[in-house]
Amino acid sequence: MSSILDLEIFVRTADSGSISAAARALELTPAAASIALKRLETRLGIRLFARSTRSMRLTEEGRRYLESVRLALTTLAEGEQALKQQTEGLSGVLQLAAPSDFGRNVLLPWLDDFKREHPHIQLQLLLNDRHADLFRETVDVALRFGVPSDSTLVALPILPEHRRVACASPAYLERHGTPQNPAELSEHSALLYLRNGRPYNTWRFHRDDETVEVEVHGDYLSDDGEVARRWALAGHGIAYKAWLDVAEDVRAGRLVTLFDDWHGESVPFNLLCPHRAQVSERVKVLQAFLRERCEALRR
Incomplete structure (x- = not known):
């Protein structure tokens, strides 16, 4: 040898x-x-x-x-x-991009726990609903809802299936009534946000083999998903949000989900990397950590 x-x-x-x-x-x-x-x-x-x-x-x-x-x-x-x-424990810089609402209200306290488990990792967090360009920006990985638009990206699954829910505050429902099915959403104030630069105003729901698409309208529109959640908490209307974004609000009674016999749009939740070579041990440990936390919140 x-x-x-x-x-x-x-x-x-x-x-x-x-x-x-x-x-x-x-x-x-x-x-x-x-x-x-x-x-x-x-x-x-x-x-x-x-x-x-x-x-x-x-x-x-x-x-x-x-x-x-x-x-x-x-x-x-x-x-x-x-x-x-x-x-010796994991070390080095971990650059992570995440959606604003999930990042601020769910991910931040989780990362405190992650940092306590791995104190030598340096976290760099980018919160923005605009999708970070993983090939051009200084980001190692990004959390994203939905199927990646770029097939060359490496998708590390956090939740293979994750649903959106229609929800509103108890105060709003008391004032305006509770819609009994998705079609009645057209009679209510929808809290809208921009998706790929356009208002996301077509909300989809499924029940068994039936699919319904509802065109919604409202006086509130933002380019930040967290703002739509805050408007819902303030009683300004009905939001259509990823379950992970509002799970704690629903459990605490601050928001109420609507017509639970219907399922909102289902999308995967992934941790994305630009190259397989960048799936470091730090990234693998973060993936396992996030998968465990998200599974605990799954409906």
Whole structure:
């Protein structure tokens, strides 16, 4: 078995085309690096480099061997890092984007608990209902409701199915009456927010094999989902919100869900990454943490 140092010298020499450069990078003498390469070639029984007085280049056997050595050294480094994280705890920066309402009212207290469990992680949180461009912005992962519009993104499921609910405050229902079915929503004040730059005023409901789409209207419109929730709490109308956003309000009696025999629009809730390579141990631990918390709130 070749030593790790011999393999590292081989890779450095192949990348730089120079034994001296490889030796400097590894803080060795050129003579020691040269001996290591010869030792490796002797053990393998092949020539890894074709040498001349002025240059050296990989042989065909050397090129094939280089691919295997790179993979082996990468795997070894990843294993050491994983072991270090397990023994010392997770560390590093975790940049996360999240919807404003879920982020402020649900995620923030959860992240306090997450930080207590992993004190060496540095959290950077971006709250905005505008979807962050994961390829251009300084964001590692983003929490999003719905099917990703970009199929190249890596979707890590938090809840594979998550429903929206129509809800209002007890005060509003006392003043204006409680609608008994989705069709009656057209007679009430809907609290609207922008979705992809347009008012989200078509609300969908399902019951068994029946689907109903209701065009709603109202005097309140915002580009922030949290504002629609606050308007609902203030008694200004009926909101159509993700269950996770209003679960605690419903349980506390601040909001009431309507016609529960009908199910609102169902969408997945995912943690999105731009590349599989960015699914770090920090991201995997966050995914498991959020999945557990969200499952506890599921209806």
